[in-house]
Amino acid sequence: MDMATQRIEPPASSPRDPRRERRRRIIRNIIIAIVAIPALIWLVLYITKGRFLKGPFETIVGRMTNREVKVGGDFQLYFAPLRIKFYAERFTIANPAWATQPYLFRGERIDTRIAPLSLIFGKRRLYWLDLVNGAVDLEWNRGHTANTWTFSDKKGGKPLEFPRIDEVTVRGTTVRYRDPRMRLLADLKIDDIRSTDARIGKAVGVEGTGRLRETPFRLTAQLLSPDATANRGENKLVARAWAANNVIDVSGTLPSIADIENVPLATRARGRDASELLGIIGVVMPQTRRYAVKAQMVKDGDVYRFTRMTGTVGRSDVSGLLTVTNGDRVHLESTIATRNLDIIDAASIIGYNPDIVETKGVVAAAAATGAGPQKLIPDSDLPVEKLRAFDADLKWTIRTLKSKRVPISNIDMTLALKDGRLALSPLTFAMARGNVATDIVFDTRKRPSAVSYDVRLAPTPMGQLLAGWGVTEAGTSGTIKGRIELAGRGDSFADSLATSAGRIAFVMPKGSLTTRNVQLAELDIGTFVQKMFAGQLKEPVSINCGLIGFTVRGGIAAADPILIDTRKNVIIGRGGFSFRTEAIDLAVRADAKKFSVFSGQSPVGLNGHFAAPGMSVISPELVGRAGAALGLAIVATPVAGVLAFVDVGDAKSAACGPVLQGETAAGQRTRGGEKRDDVGRGTTAKDEKGEQKPGKEQKKKFLGIF
Template sequence: MADASAVEPGFIAPPRPEPSPLPRRHDPARHALAIFISILATVVGLIFLAWLVLFVTKGRFLKHTFERYASSYSGRTVKVAGDFNLYFDPFATKFLAEGLTVSNPAWASKPNMFQSKLIDTRIATMSLIFGDKKRVNWINLIDGDVDLEWDARHRNNTWTFGPGAPLTMPLIERAAIDGTTLRYRDPQMQVKADIAFQQVKAVGNRIDTAIRFSGDGSMRGIPFTLSGSQTSPNDLIAGGRNQFALHVDGARSHIDVSGTLPGATVIEGADLTVGVRGQNLRNLFDLAGIAVPDTRAYRLRAHMTKLGYDYRFTRIVGNYGNSDLSGALTVTIPPAREGDDGRMKVVADLKSRLVDMVDIGPFIGFEPNALATKGATAAVKQDAGYPRILPDAPLRVDALKAFDAKVTYRVADVRQKFVPVSNILLGLDLDHALLKLSPLNFDMAGGHVESDIAINARTPAVVTDYDIRMSPTPMGKLLARFGVAELGTTGTIKARIKMHGTGNTLRDSLATSNGRIAIVLPKGTFWTKYVQLSEFDVGVFVQKLFENKLKKPVEVNCGLIGFTVRDGIAAADPILIDTDKNVMTAKGGFSFKDELMSLAFRADAKKISLFSGQSPIGIRGHFAQPAIQIVTPQLLTRVGAAVALGVVATPFASLLAFVDPGDAKAAACGPILAGANAAAQRTVKGDPRKDIGRGKSADVKEQKSKPFIRF
């Protein structure tokens, strides 16, 4: 074995080889991060470079690019006549334009929707990029003119751009406005308004000087003026709300609006108080094209807010004339769409605790102030020398065609001296010029009246259908003012009026009407306080005239006062009342055309009666001035016979001329209580009656031609 010492001297051993290094592992995450950082640094650098370029150049070179993209997006021509700035920073975007104009659609009456001498703004960058509502930190507007218009069909407006995107006003934090005007036109609503804003300067988050504005205009041809202010617009970012005040004078009315707005340019969700006062509530609603009856002086107050297309008036309180009013009302003004004319609609739920009868007069066409000062005589008008009481105020057909409505009105009590009326319930439904008053119900003198009235104004000739029903009502309460004693009167009255007429006034409608009127008297007693006219027996009348009272009430078995109406002429069909002593009948009738009455009542005794003239008792004259005739030619003939007998015989013999033989045929009550016409009426033996009117217009004319002597 060789030894190391045996190696030759001078020999150097080669070095031992180094071990091979292990291969390096690849890290994808680090590689991706490095790439991302590189890209981010590049983007940031580019952004910074772009910002630096924009900051240095103020973005002036983007002027034509802005015009091109803004015009393309809005579908309008957008131009900047002077200097232009547009650049960003992390917190606010700077925008400045001198001579900025935004054109109107071709149909508009003005060339530009917006134009200004200068607009200088700072817009919150994050809200500009991500927010639905843009926030303007600062705006300086000089000599701005805004034109807001609707087209004639109310389907397009000047502030909706591109594919139906409406202009949404931004939230404005600070502002300085000088020489700015706003013009508004709505042909469908017939609204014109021109408003000028006074100079406004603002510092910090609170405007120290109120935004004040004033202007004038017209609505449906009625001029108005307005003025107002936004007294303390707060920093909206902190959730502040803007105090708002507005005063409008027009249509002989005064409107005051005050409260808060969510923002200086935001009405949606506003919390406002509205006060209105004037001489006639109709004048106020005329501004909106809503037809309401005339009223006396009024004063109302309500809470108002706007939600979508709805203008809601809640907590209404106030009065018209001597009547109180409360409730809620909503006016909806939707935009017109295909197949829909965008009709305005009024929905209301109103109440009154006490209504003065004078204030109800205008609802059927009477002038309220005249009624208040002159009483019922104010309802009477002279026409060709004759008194007329049926109202001739025309139905406002054009106004009824402009809107729809659904109204409920409740009245607890009515102040008047004729017949006690309470608990009125009125349901009003207006649908494309078809007006329905259903229900129209109320309590009257212990009874109840239900009504359904339809007025169709869709055709040139306005058509009205009346259906009025009265449940059994105590005569003692109903006729108390006319001398009927409530104590001792057990009789009741029930009635129905069903007619159909044409005409745009109540007078014309009734003058052309056809239908039936039936008043039924079931079995009961009837007692007067003063003179006895209930049985139309002249002898008893004279007797009671001196006694001034009845010893016992009249027993009514059944009765029917019926009229058939043809072309405005109501003829008795029949008038037949059966009492314990007499059978009363009447012929003739009345006319809605000239308001003349011509009725002849007579009573035939069932048993022999002295002091019974048995001549017709006439009711003549006009609705406004009726006259009762007691002395008739027939009675004078009998008086003449009495005088003759007294001369040739003895004074006692003259009484024979006034003796009634008592041959009246009692009436069958079945047809009477059913309200049947004359052809169905029978005696108690079943024989057809021949002593009653047959519902013919000729009967009325015949009675008119007979001479009556006024008593």
């Protein structure tokens, strides 16, 4: 057969594989089922609106949140068409058992569309929300370890987060917030909100009342850029609160409506008394005059940081930073700087009302604290229980104290309060080119409070120190140094000083002093008159050494000793003063070393009280001498009358060693080494015969500093 004409037969067809066909049918049926079942479910839900899911919804969501969930009216849950529609009337979510209110959320009606995938991935998103008469209760437990809006006990108290909402309509919404640790309760009402395409179109207002600790407050706030609020955009917040005669303004930009963590907020506060402001959170500070301050506040958990703080308190400026930690115990940490502190504003530091000091004087301010008439030492008790409720650390520097008489500058104060122990240590300042260091401790853990005072004055020029009291700086080269160390018991300055014991001593090394008062104190009338007519009253008085010392027992300070050795005289003082009554009873006498005519040889009395000291130049002794002079002048000649005022000049010079060492009266000696018998012995007590009782001698140096 010819190959060209050969017929080619087609191959026989192979039979179909039954197993492959079966697999195909199964895959097809599965695909149909995958498409049909959701479609059927969607269809059933769409037709029924998912109302039959009301019971399962309450059960499943209740188990997931560990709360009771109830829908008291109509209920709908279905896809419409690709968004989850949730509709519920009289919808409630219960609070945990420890909460003070039964429901976390109550709503007369809630209608919303939810993005399905947002329930699984990322932040939850609501396409739109319509809420009518919603009420939200937000609470922390006492341990601050759980809150009502965190449904998992294992996760503790998470920050409050809002979902992203594109369009919203809210009417009649209220929010209640309670924090037992902060002792804060707030009831807020939110203005009605309507938005389209995430644009609300007007400011959203919030107003309400509440109580912080024991202080009621009123609050108003606005979101000035609310178009992005529902969409979790930036929100410009402006809020104002009124509490305890204070007005507090807060403004800033929030990343979301409820997110203030680590967000810088501009804060301003003003009022009649800054102590009322801090008193809101249970912090005690001295009373102040009107204040106005501003700062930047950042909240970080329980810590509130106020930085860039500037403002005024009274007529004084303040700047610095403040950190408030609101833990189990409130803790304040502050660093403050002041360029100029008015002395009237400073009056509050020791317990005076500065407004009374300015208008009525120090005596009236002391009386307002409970001190008796004509007293200066404030007698208001420390708020002991409140001081035990918080801790504080303060660092305060002051460049200048504005005062007419007291030349004080460069004040550096450190205050520490821990568990009721208040320590002002150290408090240092410059005074008339000298330095003063002070340590004061009020330990309220002991009842009554144990109080200690330690004041140390470095060598200071007397001319500048006493210039406000008539001492002439030119020609005055004398200096003074000293120490006051006292310890007492009491909850006020007055009580602690009235029970105090210790030592007061001021030492004057060799120098000169130019003042009329020295001539009067020496009461060398002849020299005084001579200088007055010669125009030489400002000629300096030469001081070899001097000591003004007091021993304090039971609040009574007795001269121990007062001994000043000048070129011409030895000045001696007796008596003392009382911290109990604030009475002064001192007598200062000048005995001449050389012959002097018209020398009084009689004490100059210092009397009165701290608030109104007096000087009695014409003492009974001097009156007696004047009477004798008059008698001699009558029975003899006028020249004989002068003899009554003649000082033969037998005073013994003081050994300056014990004086400069601050020794007590028992340790004083004459220049020849003899024990002095003309100085006080550390007591003003009298025996039955009216004679001065000898005090306990102290042979050691005063606190080892002289």
